[in-house]
Amino acid sequence: MSKMQQQSFAQAIGHFANGTDTPRDFLERCISVIEAREKDVKAFTSLQLDAARKAADASTKRWHKGAPLSYIDGMPIGVKDVIETADMPTQMGSALYEGWAPGYDSASVHALREAGAIILGKTVTTEFAATRPGPTCNPHDLTRTPGGSSSGSAAGVGCGMIAAGLGTQVVGSILRPASYCGVYGFKPSLGGINRGGSHDYMSQSVQGVLAASLADCWQVAIEIVQRAGGDPGHSGMIGPPLPPEADMPTTLAFLKTPGWDIATESARKAMDMIRAQLEAAGIRVIDAHSDADVATLEALLPESLSLTRRINAWESRWPLNTYVDKDESKLSKGMVERLHEAQAMHVEDYRSALLRREDIRAAFASLSSKVEACITLSAPDVAPIGLESTGNPIFAVQGSLLGVPTISLPLITLGHLPLGIQLLGFLDEDAALFAHTTALETILTPIALD
Numbered sequence: 001m002s003k004m005q006q007q008s009f010a011q012a013i014g015h016f017a018n019g020t021d022t023p024r025d026f027l028e029r030c031i032s033v034i035e036a037r038e039k040d041v042k043a044f045t046s047l048q049l050d051a052a053r054k055a056a057d058a059s060t061k062r063w064h065k066g067a068p069l070s071y072i073d074g075m076p077i078g079v080k081d082v083i084e085t086a087d088m089p090t091q092m093g094s095a096l097y098e099g100w101a102p103g104y105d106s107a108s109v110h111a112l113r114e115a116g117a118i119i120l121g122k123t124v125t126t127e128f129a130a131t132r133p134g135p136t137c138n139p140h141d142l143t144r145t146p147g148g149s150s151s152g153s154a155a156g157v158g159c160g161m162i163a164a165g166l167g168t169q170v171v172g173s174i175l176r177p178a179s180y181c182g183v184y185g186f187k188p189s190l191g192g193i194n195r196g197g198s199h200d201y202m203s204q205s206v207q208g209v210l211a212a213s214l215a216d217c218w219q220v221a222i223e224i225v226q227r228a229g230g231d232p233g234h235s236g237m238i239g240p241p242l243p244p245e246a247d248m249p250t251t252l253a254f255l256k257t258p259g260w261d262i263a264t265e266s267a268r269k270a271m272d273m274i275r276a277q278l279e280a281a282g283i284r285v286i287d288a289h290s291d292a293d294v295a296t297l298e299a300l301l302p303e304s305l306s307l308t309r310r311i312n313a314w315e316s317r318w319p320l321n322t323y324v325d326k327d328e329s330k331l332s333k334g335m336v337e338r339l340h341e342a343q344a345m346h347v348e349d350y351r352s353a354l355l356r357r358e359d360i361r362a363a364f365a366s367l368s369s370k371v372e373a374c375i376t377l378s379a380p381d382v383a384p385i386g387l388e389s390t391g392n393p394i395f396a397v398q399g400s401l402l403g404v405p406t407i408s409l410p411l412i413t414l415g416h417l418p419l420g421i422q423l424l425g426f427l428d429e430d431a432a433l434f435a436h437t438t439a440l441e442t443i444l445t446p447i448a449l450d
Contacts, residue, residue, distance in 0.1 A: 010215035023074025073116030106197025111227035123152025147177030148390030172396025179378035182418030190403035191234025239431030247435035249372035378420030
């Protein structure tokens with residue numbers, strides 16, 4: 001399905017106010033897509049259509065009275081199935097949790113309900129939000145992966161089943177599926193959204209949003225934060241109650257990152273064309289050839305994926321050790337191998353990895369005095385054929401390691417398939433990144449190559 005058939009809630013609410021559209025009608029459009037495509041795309045593990053219709057009717061009445069609970073009152077949202085919900089199972093893509101229901105909502109889901117959002121269903125995740133894929137297919141080409149681990153949320157938004165989906169990311173689990181499915185993906189700063197009741201315990205983990213528009217990404221995130229804050233010890237994502245106003249950046253850093261060498265010729269050409277558009281608009285773009293600090297950072301970034309995997313392995317030691325004790329036969333080979341890797345590590349190995357991560361974060365932070373944001377591809381190519389892999393996270397992992405806000409914009413089409421460009425901001429400057437990205441959308445023309 002094309003991007004035009006995706007369903008932006010932010011673009012619809014003006015019609016709610018004047019009565020030419022309603023949340024119930026919006027929901028029915030989503031349900032019609034579910035009825036037409038879910039059997040092939042397989043985005044959901046659970047659906048609550050009757051409850052969603054009742055919630056949409058209540059939302060319609062509030063909008064008619066001019067008293068919506070929030071700017072996402074009536075928005076159909078999918079929740080990644082590692083995030084707990086009171087009315088649906090939370091199975092985490094694992095046979096160990098088949099049918100398991102916690103009986104209560106996570107912090108983010110409870111906040112969404114308080115804001116009037118409609119929790120339409122639970123979306124497919126990979127096993128424990130890691131590497132083993134679920135059944136979801138890419139809505140643009142059913143033979144291709146939607147990416148992982150927020151696969152169901154990305155695919156559901158990508159074909160118009162939902163306006164937005166909650167995702168999580170510790171490696172590339174928001175940015176990569178957003179790129180592959182042609183949607184907007186937002187990974188906030190570390191600790192930006194409260195993860196209470198979400199089964200992703202690792203130190204780089206964040207909750208974020210996949211949506212049909214940039215405005216929808218911001219609105220979902222900020223409505224959660226206004227009601228649930230950020231992770232304990234974090235201030236939570238800081239910004240206005242509506243999407244930040246556009247603020248054109250003056251200088252950007254173009255990061256090739258370790259992924260550039262394996263990116264396809266078409267992907268690199270498209271990114272070069274994006275850079276040319278930026279420079280034609282008067283934006284200065286620096287890179288490793290023109291700036292020593294960018295060169296220093298790029299020399300460190302090749303460690304991002306291996307360093308992240310070492311950190312994740314140690315941090316997965318629990319609960320994987322208890323899962324093995326319970327029933328190893330219900331774990332994938334990859335999960336058992338991750339546990340073995342953790343058991344072969346010493347705590348000093350983990351401490352060393354954390355110190356190295358801080359070095360790389362410091363090198364990135366030093367760029368904040370020179371540029372407003374960094375720009376690169378979201379993935380090395382369009383979604384690969386086959387469902388046995390979720391694709392290469394080599395471009396997306398940098399934002400996770402650094403802990404900074406990142407956004408994937410669906411600006412490139414190669415053949416008939418989408419590919420995103422990625423913008424990285426600086427820690428706790430999520431609103432500034434949105435303001436710059438909003439401005440850049442007004443000057444960047446989508447690139448389509450055969």
